[in-house]
Amino acid sequence: MGSVLDKIGANIRRLREARGLTQAELAKAIDANRNTISRIECGQQNVSILILVDISKALRVSLGAILQDCL
Template structure:
């Protein structure tokens, strides 16, 4: 997959872990399947704009936060 897809998944994972949530918890809050959340985090699938919105709302961040590239000196 593309760098964007992998970076998106890594950002979702970092934000989820910062909340102390499991993939199952994030999936529940976002109205998604747990295995799909795992695929997103691994960069194994391309999330639709609807999925990006669901994840952003569950994580209480703007959609742009999930899509913006991280700088090396920046953490989630």
């Protein structure tokens, strides 16, 4: 069982790939850099609720989809 950050990162990666986006494209959509997205997806970076909201908007999914199975 992974950490919450691992689960959030895995959900973001799955949702991003389902949309056919690269890390660079998602990063551009939320005004971040690709390394930030990489660290988030790998569970290596704590992420604020504001960034999660931006990611959910960019991926056109609910915040709940990103947090699925995390709690």
